[in-house]
Amino acid sequence: MSYGPALMTLSLIALIFTIPPLAWNIKCSNIPAISLISWLFLMNLNTFISAAIWLGKNYSSTYSGRGYCDIISKLQVGVNVGICSCVGAIALDLYLILNAKSSLLLNTKKRRIIEACMCWITPIVIMAIIYVVQDARFLVFRYSGCQYSLAPNWVSVLILSIPMVLWSLTSFVLALMTIIKFFQIRKDVKDILHCTNSGLNLTRFARLLLFCFLVVCVMCPLSLYFLVIAMNSIDGGFDFSDIHDSLLWGIILFKDLGSPKYDRWLHITLAYLTFIIFGLGEDSVKLYQRVARRI
Known part of the structure:
Protein backbone atom coordinates (compact mmCIF):
# COMPACT_ATOMS: atom_id res chain seq x y z
CA MET A 1 0.00 0.00 0.00
CA SER A 2 1.31 3.48 -0.92
CA TYR A 3 0.52 6.08 1.73
CA GLY A 4 1.92 8.95 -0.32
CA PRO A 5 -1.22 10.09 -2.22
CA ALA A 6 -3.42 9.81 0.88
CA LEU A 7 -0.92 11.72 3.01
CA MET A 8 -0.53 14.42 0.37
CA THR A 9 -4.29 14.84 -0.03
CA LEU A 10 -5.09 14.90 3.68
CA SER A 11 -2.23 17.26 4.54
CA LEU A 12 -3.19 19.62 1.70
CA ILE A 13 -6.76 19.75 2.99
CA ALA A 14 -5.36 20.33 6.50
CA LEU A 15 -3.29 23.23 5.16
CA ILE A 16 -6.37 24.83 3.61
CA PHE A 17 -8.35 24.23 6.81
CA THR A 18 -5.82 26.12 8.95
CA ILE A 19 -6.05 29.33 6.90
CA PRO A 20 -9.54 30.58 7.99
CA PRO A 21 -8.94 30.01 11.74
CA LEU A 22 -5.52 31.65 11.41
CA ALA A 23 -7.02 34.69 9.68
CA TRP A 24 -9.77 35.00 12.29
CA ASN A 25 -7.35 34.77 15.23
CA ILE A 26 -4.94 37.26 13.64
CA LYS A 27 -7.88 39.66 13.44
CA CYS A 28 -8.56 39.03 17.15
CA SER A 29 -4.83 39.34 18.05
CA ASN A 30 -5.00 35.99 19.85
CA ILE A 31 -1.28 35.20 20.20
CA PRO A 32 -1.60 31.64 21.62
CA ALA A 33 -4.10 30.55 18.96
CA ILE A 34 -2.05 32.20 16.18
CA SER A 35 1.06 30.40 17.44
CA LEU A 36 -0.65 27.02 17.69
CA ILE A 37 -2.25 27.21 14.25
CA SER A 38 1.06 28.38 12.78
CA TRP A 39 2.73 25.25 14.17
CA LEU A 40 0.04 23.09 12.57
CA PHE A 41 0.35 24.95 9.27
CA LEU A 42 4.13 24.43 9.15
CA MET A 43 3.95 20.76 10.10
CA ASN A 44 1.22 19.96 7.57
CA LEU A 45 3.13 21.88 4.90
CA ASN A 46 6.14 19.70 5.70
CA THR A 47 3.99 16.56 5.57
CA PHE A 48 2.74 17.50 2.11
CA ILE A 49 6.24 18.31 0.81
CA SER A 50 7.79 15.18 2.34
CA ALA A 51 5.11 12.87 0.96
CA ALA A 52 5.61 14.42 -2.48
CA ILE A 53 9.41 14.05 -2.43
CA TRP A 54 10.03 10.77 -0.58
CA LEU A 55 7.16 8.81 -2.09
CA GLY A 56 8.24 5.95 -4.33
CA LYS A 57 10.36 2.86 -3.82
CA ASN A 58 13.44 4.81 -4.90
CA TYR A 59 12.82 7.49 -2.28
CA SER A 60 16.40 7.29 -0.99
CA SER A 61 17.79 8.48 -4.32
CA THR A 62 15.50 11.48 -4.85
CA TYR A 63 16.88 14.12 -2.46
CA SER A 64 19.26 13.87 0.49
CA GLY A 65 17.33 16.47 2.49
CA ARG A 66 20.38 18.60 3.20
CA GLY A 67 19.35 22.15 3.99
CA TYR A 68 15.61 21.54 4.12
CA CYS A 69 15.77 18.76 6.71
CA ASP A 70 18.28 20.70 8.81
CA ILE A 71 15.56 23.31 9.34
CA ILE A 72 12.56 20.99 9.60
CA SER A 73 14.19 18.60 12.07
CA LYS A 74 14.81 21.56 14.40
CA LEU A 75 11.18 22.67 14.14
CA GLN A 76 10.03 19.11 14.84
CA VAL A 77 11.66 19.02 18.27
CA GLY A 78 9.76 22.16 19.24
CA VAL A 79 6.34 21.49 17.75
CA ASN A 80 4.70 19.16 20.29
CA VAL A 81 5.85 21.09 23.35
CA GLY A 82 4.89 24.23 21.43
CA ILE A 83 1.35 22.95 20.91
CA CYS A 84 1.05 22.10 24.62
CA SER A 85 2.41 25.48 25.75
CA CYS A 86 0.07 27.34 23.36
CA VAL A 87 -2.93 25.46 24.73
CA GLY A 88 -1.76 26.31 28.24
CA ALA A 89 -1.62 29.99 27.30
CA ILE A 90 -5.14 29.87 25.81
CA ALA A 91 -6.50 28.13 28.92
CA LEU A 92 -4.81 30.66 31.22
CA ASP A 93 -6.28 33.53 29.22
CA LEU A 94 -9.77 32.04 29.50
CA TYR A 95 -9.32 31.48 33.24
CA LEU A 96 -8.24 35.10 33.77
CA ILE A 97 -11.28 36.31 31.83
CA LEU A 98 -13.57 34.39 34.19
CA ASN A 99 -11.68 35.94 37.12
CA ALA A 100 -12.75 39.37 35.98
CA LYS A 101 -10.90 41.24 38.74
CA SER A 102 -7.47 40.08 37.57
CA SER A 103 -5.13 43.06 36.99
CA LEU A 104 -3.27 41.00 34.40
CA LEU A 105 -6.40 40.85 32.28
CA LEU A 106 -6.68 44.64 32.30
CA ASN A 107 -3.04 45.12 31.27
CA THR A 108 -3.18 44.08 27.62
CA LYS A 109 0.52 44.64 26.96
CA LYS A 110 1.65 42.57 29.95
CA ARG A 111 -0.82 39.80 29.09
CA ARG A 112 0.45 39.55 25.52
CA ILE A 113 4.07 39.43 26.67
CA ILE A 114 3.25 36.58 29.06
CA GLU A 115 1.31 34.75 26.33
CA ALA A 116 4.21 35.07 23.89
CA CYS A 117 6.68 33.85 26.52
CA MET A 118 4.49 30.87 27.40
CA CYS A 119 4.08 29.93 23.74
CA TRP A 120 7.63 30.36 22.47
CA ILE A 121 10.34 30.32 25.15
CA THR A 122 10.34 26.56 25.79
CA PRO A 123 10.22 25.49 22.10
CA ILE A 124 12.95 27.99 21.17
CA VAL A 125 15.21 26.83 24.01
CA ILE A 126 14.71 23.18 23.05
CA MET A 127 15.44 23.88 19.38
CA ALA A 128 18.55 25.85 20.38
CA ILE A 129 20.11 23.17 22.60
CA ILE A 130 18.91 19.94 20.96
CA TYR A 131 22.22 19.62 19.10
CA VAL A 132 23.75 18.49 22.40
CA VAL A 133 21.96 15.13 22.11
CA GLN A 134 21.67 14.73 18.33
CA ASP A 135 23.43 11.51 17.34
CA ALA A 136 22.86 12.14 13.62
CA ARG A 137 22.35 15.18 11.44
CA PHE A 138 18.87 13.89 10.61
CA LEU A 139 17.07 10.83 9.26
CA VAL A 140 14.86 10.56 6.18
CA PHE A 141 11.85 8.24 6.29
CA ARG A 142 9.79 7.15 3.34
CA TYR A 143 6.52 9.14 3.25
CA SER A 144 7.35 11.04 6.48
CA GLY A 145 10.54 12.68 5.24
CA CYS A 146 12.82 14.54 7.65
CA GLN A 147 13.15 13.33 11.22
CA TYR A 148 15.48 14.29 14.07
CA SER A 149 17.56 11.59 15.76
CA LEU A 150 18.54 11.75 19.44
CA ALA A 151 20.91 9.66 21.52
CA PRO A 152 19.03 7.41 23.99
CA ASN A 153 20.27 8.94 27.24
CA TRP A 154 18.93 10.85 30.23
CA VAL A 155 19.88 14.23 28.76
CA SER A 156 17.57 13.61 25.78
CA VAL A 157 14.75 12.83 28.20
CA LEU A 158 15.49 15.98 30.18
CA ILE A 159 15.63 18.25 27.13
CA LEU A 160 12.70 16.92 25.10
CA SER A 161 10.41 14.53 27.00
CA ILE A 162 10.17 16.24 30.39
CA PRO A 163 9.18 19.72 29.08
CA MET A 164 6.44 18.19 26.94
CA VAL A 165 5.01 16.32 29.94
CA LEU A 166 5.21 19.40 32.17
CA TRP A 167 3.47 21.61 29.63
CA SER A 168 0.78 19.05 28.80
CA LEU A 169 0.01 18.57 32.52
CA THR A 170 0.04 22.34 33.09
CA SER A 171 -2.34 22.82 30.18
CA PHE A 172 -4.61 20.07 31.49
CA VAL A 173 -4.75 21.65 34.96
CA LEU A 174 -5.44 25.12 33.54
CA ALA A 175 -8.16 23.78 31.22
CA LEU A 176 -9.74 21.84 34.10
CA MET A 177 -9.64 24.91 36.38
CA THR A 178 -11.30 26.97 33.66
CA ILE A 179 -14.05 24.39 33.12
CA ILE A 180 -14.75 24.21 36.87
CA LYS A 181 -14.82 28.00 37.14
CA PHE A 182 -17.08 28.21 34.09
CA PHE A 183 -19.71 25.94 35.63
CA GLN A 184 -19.43 27.66 39.02
CA ILE A 185 -20.35 31.04 37.53
CA ARG A 186 -22.17 29.90 34.39
CA LYS A 187 -25.09 32.28 34.98
CA ASP A 188 -22.75 35.27 35.01
CA VAL A 189 -20.34 34.27 32.24
CA LYS A 190 -22.15 36.25 29.54
CA ASP A 191 -22.02 39.45 31.62
CA ILE A 192 -18.37 38.89 32.55
CA LEU A 193 -17.38 38.48 28.91
CA HIS A 194 -19.14 41.75 28.10
CA CYS A 195 -17.71 43.71 31.06
CA THR A 196 -14.11 42.59 30.54
CA ASN A 197 -14.06 43.67 26.86
CA SER A 198 -12.51 40.30 26.06
CA GLY A 199 -13.83 40.35 22.50
CA LEU A 200 -15.48 36.99 23.17
CA ASN A 201 -19.12 36.10 23.31
CA LEU A 202 -20.38 32.96 25.03
CA THR A 203 -20.13 30.86 21.86
CA ARG A 204 -16.56 31.93 21.08
CA PHE A 205 -15.51 31.33 24.69
CA ALA A 206 -17.07 27.87 24.70
CA ARG A 207 -15.34 26.98 21.41
CA LEU A 208 -11.94 28.01 22.77
CA LEU A 209 -12.50 26.09 25.99
CA LEU A 210 -13.65 22.97 24.12
CA PHE A 211 -10.63 23.20 21.84
CA CYS A 212 -8.24 23.40 24.81
CA PHE A 213 -9.82 20.44 26.52
CA LEU A 214 -9.82 18.23 23.42
CA VAL A 215 -6.18 19.00 22.59
CA VAL A 216 -4.90 18.33 26.12
CA CYS A 217 -6.90 15.09 26.21
CA VAL A 218 -4.82 14.01 23.20
CA MET A 219 -1.44 15.49 24.14
CA CYS A 220 -1.40 14.52 27.82
CA PRO A 221 -1.57 10.73 27.33
CA LEU A 222 0.81 10.95 24.36
CA SER A 223 3.41 12.91 26.29
CA LEU A 224 3.27 10.49 29.23
CA TYR A 225 3.46 7.49 26.90
CA PHE A 226 6.52 8.81 25.09
CA LEU A 227 8.17 9.75 28.37
CA VAL A 228 7.86 6.11 29.46
CA ILE A 229 9.23 4.94 26.08
CA ALA A 230 12.15 7.38 26.35
CA MET A 231 12.93 6.32 29.93
CA ASN A 232 12.91 2.64 28.97
CA SER A 233 15.16 3.36 25.98
CA ILE A 234 17.96 4.96 28.01
CA ASP A 235 21.17 3.17 27.14
CA GLY A 236 24.24 4.33 29.02
CA GLY A 237 25.32 7.78 30.13
CA PHE A 238 25.96 11.02 28.28
CA ASP A 239 29.21 11.40 26.34
CA PHE A 240 29.31 14.34 23.95
CA SER A 241 32.29 13.09 21.95
CA ASP A 242 30.74 9.66 21.39
CA ILE A 243 27.45 11.17 20.26
CA HIS A 244 29.02 13.67 17.85
CA ASP A 245 31.29 11.56 15.68
CA SER A 246 32.53 13.84 12.89
CA LEU A 247 32.95 10.88 10.53
CA LEU A 248 29.33 9.75 10.92
CA TRP A 249 27.66 13.16 11.12
CA LYS A 286 -19.09 36.03 7.78
CA LEU A 287 -15.40 36.16 6.86
CA TYR A 288 -15.98 33.65 4.04
CA GLN A 289 -18.90 35.74 2.78
CA ARG A 290 -16.80 38.93 2.72
CA VAL A 291 -14.01 37.17 0.84
CA ALA A 292 -16.51 35.68 -1.63
CA ARG A 293 -18.03 39.11 -2.31
CA ARG A 294 -14.59 40.58 -3.04
CA ILE A 295 -13.80 37.75 -5.43
Missing part, protein backbone atom coordinates in the same frame (compact mmCIF):
# COMPACT_ATOMS: atom_id res chain seq x y z
CA GLY A 250 27.58 13.73 7.37
CA ILE A 251 26.00 10.33 6.64
CA ILE A 252 22.26 10.63 5.95
CA LEU A 253 20.33 7.51 6.91
CA PHE A 254 17.19 6.53 4.97
CA LYS A 255 14.56 4.25 6.49
CA ASP A 256 11.32 2.72 5.25
CA LEU A 257 9.03 2.11 8.22
CA GLY A 258 6.25 0.89 5.95
CA SER A 259 3.91 3.72 6.96
CA PRO A 260 4.11 7.41 7.95
CA LYS A 261 5.08 8.33 11.51
CA TYR A 262 2.25 8.88 13.98
CA ASP A 263 2.83 12.63 14.37
CA ARG A 264 1.99 13.27 10.71
CA TRP A 265 -1.51 11.90 11.33
CA LEU A 266 -1.67 13.77 14.65
CA HIS A 267 -0.98 17.16 13.08
CA ILE A 268 -3.49 16.49 10.30
CA THR A 269 -6.14 15.53 12.87
CA LEU A 270 -5.46 18.61 14.99
CA ALA A 271 -5.75 20.82 11.90
CA TYR A 272 -9.17 19.31 11.11
CA LEU A 273 -10.22 19.77 14.73
CA THR A 274 -9.08 23.39 14.61
CA PHE A 275 -11.20 24.01 11.53
CA ILE A 276 -14.29 22.32 12.97
CA ILE A 277 -14.14 24.42 16.14
CA PHE A 278 -12.89 27.75 14.76
CA GLY A 279 -13.66 27.59 11.06
CA LEU A 280 -17.38 26.81 11.17
CA GLY A 281 -18.49 29.50 13.60
CA GLU A 282 -20.63 32.51 12.77
CA ASP A 283 -17.63 34.84 12.61
CA SER A 284 -15.78 32.57 10.21
CA VAL A 285 -18.83 32.23 7.97
Whole structure:
Protein backbone atom coordinates (compact mmCIF):
# COMPACT_ATOMS: atom_id res chain seq x y z
CA MET A 1 0.00 0.00 0.00
CA SER A 2 1.31 3.48 -0.92
CA TYR A 3 0.52 6.08 1.73
CA GLY A 4 1.92 8.95 -0.32
CA PRO A 5 -1.22 10.09 -2.22
CA ALA A 6 -3.42 9.81 0.88
CA LEU A 7 -0.92 11.72 3.01
CA MET A 8 -0.53 14.42 0.37
CA THR A 9 -4.29 14.84 -0.03
CA LEU A 10 -5.09 14.90 3.68
CA SER A 11 -2.23 17.26 4.54
CA LEU A 12 -3.19 19.62 1.70
CA ILE A 13 -6.76 19.75 2.99
CA ALA A 14 -5.36 20.33 6.50
CA LEU A 15 -3.29 23.23 5.16
CA ILE A 16 -6.37 24.83 3.61
CA PHE A 17 -8.35 24.23 6.81
CA THR A 18 -5.82 26.12 8.95
CA ILE A 19 -6.05 29.33 6.90
CA PRO A 20 -9.54 30.58 7.99
CA PRO A 21 -8.94 30.01 11.74
CA LEU A 22 -5.52 31.65 11.41
CA ALA A 23 -7.02 34.69 9.68
CA TRP A 24 -9.77 35.00 12.29
CA ASN A 25 -7.35 34.77 15.23
CA ILE A 26 -4.94 37.26 13.64
CA LYS A 27 -7.88 39.66 13.44
CA CYS A 28 -8.56 39.03 17.15
CA SER A 29 -4.83 39.34 18.05
CA ASN A 30 -5.00 35.99 19.85
CA ILE A 31 -1.28 35.20 20.20
CA PRO A 32 -1.60 31.64 21.62
CA ALA A 33 -4.10 30.55 18.96
CA ILE A 34 -2.05 32.20 16.18
CA SER A 35 1.06 30.40 17.44
CA LEU A 36 -0.65 27.02 17.69
CA ILE A 37 -2.25 27.21 14.25
CA SER A 38 1.06 28.38 12.78
CA TRP A 39 2.73 25.25 14.17
CA LEU A 40 0.04 23.09 12.57
CA PHE A 41 0.35 24.95 9.27
CA LEU A 42 4.13 24.43 9.15
CA MET A 43 3.95 20.76 10.10
CA ASN A 44 1.22 19.96 7.57
CA LEU A 45 3.13 21.88 4.90
CA ASN A 46 6.14 19.70 5.70
CA THR A 47 3.99 16.56 5.57
CA PHE A 48 2.74 17.50 2.11
CA ILE A 49 6.24 18.31 0.81
CA SER A 50 7.79 15.18 2.34
CA ALA A 51 5.11 12.87 0.96
CA ALA A 52 5.61 14.42 -2.48
CA ILE A 53 9.41 14.05 -2.43
CA TRP A 54 10.03 10.77 -0.58
CA LEU A 55 7.16 8.81 -2.09
CA GLY A 56 8.24 5.95 -4.33
CA LYS A 57 10.36 2.86 -3.82
CA ASN A 58 13.44 4.81 -4.90
CA TYR A 59 12.82 7.49 -2.28
CA SER A 60 16.40 7.29 -0.99
CA SER A 61 17.79 8.48 -4.32
CA THR A 62 15.50 11.48 -4.85
CA TYR A 63 16.88 14.12 -2.46
CA SER A 64 19.26 13.87 0.49
CA GLY A 65 17.33 16.47 2.49
CA ARG A 66 20.38 18.60 3.20
CA GLY A 67 19.35 22.15 3.99
CA TYR A 68 15.61 21.54 4.12
CA CYS A 69 15.77 18.76 6.71
CA ASP A 70 18.28 20.70 8.81
CA ILE A 71 15.56 23.31 9.34
CA ILE A 72 12.56 20.99 9.60
CA SER A 73 14.19 18.60 12.07
CA LYS A 74 14.81 21.56 14.40
CA LEU A 75 11.18 22.67 14.14
CA GLN A 76 10.03 19.11 14.84
CA VAL A 77 11.66 19.02 18.27
CA GLY A 78 9.76 22.16 19.24
CA VAL A 79 6.34 21.49 17.75
CA ASN A 80 4.70 19.16 20.29
CA VAL A 81 5.85 21.09 23.35
CA GLY A 82 4.89 24.23 21.43
CA ILE A 83 1.35 22.95 20.91
CA CYS A 84 1.05 22.10 24.62
CA SER A 85 2.41 25.48 25.75
CA CYS A 86 0.07 27.34 23.36
CA VAL A 87 -2.93 25.46 24.73
CA GLY A 88 -1.76 26.31 28.24
CA ALA A 89 -1.62 29.99 27.30
CA ILE A 90 -5.14 29.87 25.81
CA ALA A 91 -6.50 28.13 28.92
CA LEU A 92 -4.81 30.66 31.22
CA ASP A 93 -6.28 33.53 29.22
CA LEU A 94 -9.77 32.04 29.50
CA TYR A 95 -9.32 31.48 33.24
CA LEU A 96 -8.24 35.10 33.77
CA ILE A 97 -11.28 36.31 31.83
CA LEU A 98 -13.57 34.39 34.19
CA ASN A 99 -11.68 35.94 37.12
CA ALA A 100 -12.75 39.37 35.98
CA LYS A 101 -10.90 41.24 38.74
CA SER A 102 -7.47 40.08 37.57
CA SER A 103 -5.13 43.06 36.99
CA LEU A 104 -3.27 41.00 34.40
CA LEU A 105 -6.40 40.85 32.28
CA LEU A 106 -6.68 44.64 32.30
CA ASN A 107 -3.04 45.12 31.27
CA THR A 108 -3.18 44.08 27.62
CA LYS A 109 0.52 44.64 26.96
CA LYS A 110 1.65 42.57 29.95
CA ARG A 111 -0.82 39.80 29.09
CA ARG A 112 0.45 39.55 25.52
CA ILE A 113 4.07 39.43 26.67
CA ILE A 114 3.25 36.58 29.06
CA GLU A 115 1.31 34.75 26.33
CA ALA A 116 4.21 35.07 23.89
CA CYS A 117 6.68 33.85 26.52
CA MET A 118 4.49 30.87 27.40
CA CYS A 119 4.08 29.93 23.74
CA TRP A 120 7.63 30.36 22.47
CA ILE A 121 10.34 30.32 25.15
CA THR A 122 10.34 26.56 25.79
CA PRO A 123 10.22 25.49 22.10
CA ILE A 124 12.95 27.99 21.17
CA VAL A 125 15.21 26.83 24.01
CA ILE A 126 14.71 23.18 23.05
CA MET A 127 15.44 23.88 19.38
CA ALA A 128 18.55 25.85 20.38
CA ILE A 129 20.11 23.17 22.60
CA ILE A 130 18.91 19.94 20.96
CA TYR A 131 22.22 19.62 19.10
CA VAL A 132 23.75 18.49 22.40
CA VAL A 133 21.96 15.13 22.11
CA GLN A 134 21.67 14.73 18.33
CA ASP A 135 23.43 11.51 17.34
CA ALA A 136 22.86 12.14 13.62
CA ARG A 137 22.35 15.18 11.44
CA PHE A 138 18.87 13.89 10.61
CA LEU A 139 17.07 10.83 9.26
CA VAL A 140 14.86 10.56 6.18
CA PHE A 141 11.85 8.24 6.29
CA ARG A 142 9.79 7.15 3.34
CA TYR A 143 6.52 9.14 3.25
CA SER A 144 7.35 11.04 6.48
CA GLY A 145 10.54 12.68 5.24
CA CYS A 146 12.82 14.54 7.65
CA GLN A 147 13.15 13.33 11.22
CA TYR A 148 15.48 14.29 14.07
CA SER A 149 17.56 11.59 15.76
CA LEU A 150 18.54 11.75 19.44
CA ALA A 151 20.91 9.66 21.52
CA PRO A 152 19.03 7.41 23.99
CA ASN A 153 20.27 8.94 27.24
CA TRP A 154 18.93 10.85 30.23
CA VAL A 155 19.88 14.23 28.76
CA SER A 156 17.57 13.61 25.78
CA VAL A 157 14.75 12.83 28.20
CA LEU A 158 15.49 15.98 30.18
CA ILE A 159 15.63 18.25 27.13
CA LEU A 160 12.70 16.92 25.10
CA SER A 161 10.41 14.53 27.00
CA ILE A 162 10.17 16.24 30.39
CA PRO A 163 9.18 19.72 29.08
CA MET A 164 6.44 18.19 26.94
CA VAL A 165 5.01 16.32 29.94
CA LEU A 166 5.21 19.40 32.17
CA TRP A 167 3.47 21.61 29.63
CA SER A 168 0.78 19.05 28.80
CA LEU A 169 0.01 18.57 32.52
CA THR A 170 0.04 22.34 33.09
CA SER A 171 -2.34 22.82 30.18
CA PHE A 172 -4.61 20.07 31.49
CA VAL A 173 -4.75 21.65 34.96
CA LEU A 174 -5.44 25.12 33.54
CA ALA A 175 -8.16 23.78 31.22
CA LEU A 176 -9.74 21.84 34.10
CA MET A 177 -9.64 24.91 36.38
CA THR A 178 -11.30 26.97 33.66
CA ILE A 179 -14.05 24.39 33.12
CA ILE A 180 -14.75 24.21 36.87
CA LYS A 181 -14.82 28.00 37.14
CA PHE A 182 -17.08 28.21 34.09
CA PHE A 183 -19.71 25.94 35.63
CA GLN A 184 -19.43 27.66 39.02
CA ILE A 185 -20.35 31.04 37.53
CA ARG A 186 -22.17 29.90 34.39
CA LYS A 187 -25.09 32.28 34.98
CA ASP A 188 -22.75 35.27 35.01
CA VAL A 189 -20.34 34.27 32.24
CA LYS A 190 -22.15 36.25 29.54
CA ASP A 191 -22.02 39.45 31.62
CA ILE A 192 -18.37 38.89 32.55
CA LEU A 193 -17.38 38.48 28.91
CA HIS A 194 -19.14 41.75 28.10
CA CYS A 195 -17.71 43.71 31.06
CA THR A 196 -14.11 42.59 30.54
CA ASN A 197 -14.06 43.67 26.86
CA SER A 198 -12.51 40.30 26.06
CA GLY A 199 -13.83 40.35 22.50
CA LEU A 200 -15.48 36.99 23.17
CA ASN A 201 -19.12 36.10 23.31
CA LEU A 202 -20.38 32.96 25.03
CA THR A 203 -20.13 30.86 21.86
CA ARG A 204 -16.56 31.93 21.08
CA PHE A 205 -15.51 31.33 24.69
CA ALA A 206 -17.07 27.87 24.70
CA ARG A 207 -15.34 26.98 21.41
CA LEU A 208 -11.94 28.01 22.77
CA LEU A 209 -12.50 26.09 25.99
CA LEU A 210 -13.65 22.97 24.12
CA PHE A 211 -10.63 23.20 21.84
CA CYS A 212 -8.24 23.40 24.81
CA PHE A 213 -9.82 20.44 26.52
CA LEU A 214 -9.82 18.23 23.42
CA VAL A 215 -6.18 19.00 22.59
CA VAL A 216 -4.90 18.33 26.12
CA CYS A 217 -6.90 15.09 26.21
CA VAL A 218 -4.82 14.01 23.20
CA MET A 219 -1.44 15.49 24.14
CA CYS A 220 -1.40 14.52 27.82
CA PRO A 221 -1.57 10.73 27.33
CA LEU A 222 0.81 10.95 24.36
CA SER A 223 3.41 12.91 26.29
CA LEU A 224 3.27 10.49 29.23
CA TYR A 225 3.46 7.49 26.90
CA PHE A 226 6.52 8.81 25.09
CA LEU A 227 8.17 9.75 28.37
CA VAL A 228 7.86 6.11 29.46
CA ILE A 229 9.23 4.94 26.08
CA ALA A 230 12.15 7.38 26.35
CA MET A 231 12.93 6.32 29.93
CA ASN A 232 12.91 2.64 28.97
CA SER A 233 15.16 3.36 25.98
CA ILE A 234 17.96 4.96 28.01
CA ASP A 235 21.17 3.17 27.14
CA GLY A 236 24.24 4.33 29.02
CA GLY A 237 25.32 7.78 30.13
CA PHE A 238 25.96 11.02 28.28
CA ASP A 239 29.21 11.40 26.34
CA PHE A 240 29.31 14.34 23.95
CA SER A 241 32.29 13.09 21.95
CA ASP A 242 30.74 9.66 21.39
CA ILE A 243 27.45 11.17 20.26
CA HIS A 244 29.02 13.67 17.85
CA ASP A 245 31.29 11.56 15.68
CA SER A 246 32.53 13.84 12.89
CA LEU A 247 32.95 10.88 10.53
CA LEU A 248 29.33 9.75 10.92
CA TRP A 249 27.66 13.16 11.12
CA GLY A 250 27.58 13.73 7.37
CA ILE A 251 26.00 10.33 6.64
CA ILE A 252 22.26 10.63 5.95
CA LEU A 253 20.33 7.51 6.91
CA PHE A 254 17.19 6.53 4.97
CA LYS A 255 14.56 4.25 6.49
CA ASP A 256 11.32 2.72 5.25
CA LEU A 257 9.03 2.11 8.22
CA GLY A 258 6.25 0.89 5.95
CA SER A 259 3.91 3.72 6.96
CA PRO A 260 4.11 7.41 7.95
CA LYS A 261 5.08 8.33 11.51
CA TYR A 262 2.25 8.88 13.98
CA ASP A 263 2.83 12.63 14.37
CA ARG A 264 1.99 13.27 10.71
CA TRP A 265 -1.51 11.90 11.33
CA LEU A 266 -1.67 13.77 14.65
CA HIS A 267 -0.98 17.16 13.08
CA ILE A 268 -3.49 16.49 10.30
CA THR A 269 -6.14 15.53 12.87
CA LEU A 270 -5.46 18.61 14.99
CA ALA A 271 -5.75 20.82 11.90
CA TYR A 272 -9.17 19.31 11.11
CA LEU A 273 -10.22 19.77 14.73
CA THR A 274 -9.08 23.39 14.61
CA PHE A 275 -11.20 24.01 11.53
CA ILE A 276 -14.29 22.32 12.97
CA ILE A 277 -14.14 24.42 16.14
CA PHE A 278 -12.89 27.75 14.76
CA GLY A 279 -13.66 27.59 11.06
CA LEU A 280 -17.38 26.81 11.17
CA GLY A 281 -18.49 29.50 13.60
CA GLU A 282 -20.63 32.51 12.77
CA ASP A 283 -17.63 34.84 12.61
CA SER A 284 -15.78 32.57 10.21
CA VAL A 285 -18.83 32.23 7.97
CA LYS A 286 -19.09 36.03 7.78
CA LEU A 287 -15.40 36.16 6.86
CA TYR A 288 -15.98 33.65 4.04
CA GLN A 289 -18.90 35.74 2.78
CA ARG A 290 -16.80 38.93 2.72
CA VAL A 291 -14.01 37.17 0.84
CA ALA A 292 -16.51 35.68 -1.63
CA ARG A 293 -18.03 39.11 -2.31
CA ARG A 294 -14.59 40.58 -3.04
CA ILE A 295 -13.80 37.75 -5.43
